[in-house]
Amino acid sequence: MASAYGGPEVLSVIEVTVPDPGPGQVRVAVRAAGVNPFDHKVYSGAFGTDPARLPLRLGTEAAGVVTAVGPDALGPAGPVEVGDEVIVYRAPGAYASDIVVPASEVVPKPARLSWEQAGGLMSAGVTAVHVLEAIGLGKGDTVLIHGAAGGVGLVAVQVAVARGATALGTASAAKHELLRDLGAIPITYGPGLADRVRAAAPDGVDAAADLVGTDEAVDVSVDLVPDRSRVATIAGFERGARAGIKLLGGSPGADPGTEIRAAARLELTAAAEAGRLRVLIAGSHPLREAAAAHREIMTGHTTGKIVLLP
Structure with missing residues (x-):
């Protein structure tokens, strides 16, 4: 306590x-x-x-x-x-x-x-599903996931790939191998990020998920995604509100996604049981x-x- x-x-x-x-x-x-x-x-x-x-x-x-x-x-x-x-x-x-x-x-x-895995699955898992639902992610889409090596990001990458999307994930270089192993295209965050994303996705980016709350994440997402209704943040609320993107989670004015998150629980446990979700x-x-x-x-x-x- x-x-x-x-x-x-x-x-x-x-x-x-x-x-x-x-x-x-x-x-x-x-x-x-x-x-x-x-x-x-x-x-x-x-x-x-x-x-x-x-x-x-x-x-x-x-x-x-x-x-x-x-x-x-x-x-x-x-x-x-x-x-x-x-x-x-x-x-x-x-x-x-x-x-x-x-x-x-x-x-x-x-x-x-394991007990440890079970105890750490659900909060990150339902948040990841909520984000991907909010940005309308579907088969054939290319999505930019900021903070892809964090708790929510690792699930978001796997769910996005399972849905047939191409996942671009920002992370430090030390975490790129893990993201590749999960099916993502890793990209180092920091100055020049937008250019690196354009090089990795020459046909463009359809949607973006900010899981870190930095100005860089919001600004690059808005710069690269033509439709702002397909950009969402779970952390950068002040900057996100000014940019006109979706705010998700428990903060005032954000969409809590209660029904989506509740429904996601059995989806996540089924995927984990089948070995489709690490x-x-x-x-x-x-x-x-x-x-x-x-x-x-x-x-x-x-x-x-x-x-x-x-």
Whole structure:
């Protein structure tokens, strides 16, 4: 939990009583919880500093084992039972050893995924699907994905390729081999980016997804994509609003894509179960070291997801 607003130093583990699940709810013993940039924003003050909200429970996604069910515990894939291995999203307060959530937020865990992979799949995954749906990505399109080696970007690349699109992904040179392995055309970000994209896609770029929030990402996207309705950002809201592109996510004025993200959960687990979607984990930390995990994601240079292990 966050006992105050500020940096990672305000995070600590405390003991709380976990209630029994009520009607339509389940209790899950958490095996892994994903760490996302949004988690840091919650206690950083980015969404306000109302002291009445403290302490703040953190986390939005988890994977674990169902230990108790209330009456009428029905999930998107059917009835949920004790012993089921599941992914929970959304999972408020997922930084915990046990959580009680609506059964509607629980989907079966793909057997081929480790706990770490399952715990880090869903937040990035549904965001990636939302972005690609918002820009209307389809077979034959060429899409520019800024931040392609991050948690959301790695899923977006794979989903785009699976849909028959050509994916151009910006990343540092050290991450180009990974992007090629996933089917993308890697491009180094920085000065001259637009020219490098034009060289890699001489027939033009149909759509773009800004997953990093830099002026460069928005400016290059607007420069290269003729239709601004096919450009979206999940991070560069101020610059994106001025540019007239789509704003996606949880910030004021942005499209939350609630229905798209909910529907994407079973699509993602099916792809992972079939081996069509790789979930890359950058590292893991014990729950008591959540502050270290947050310092790591705040660098903005992790490749894949960071997870916490209770």
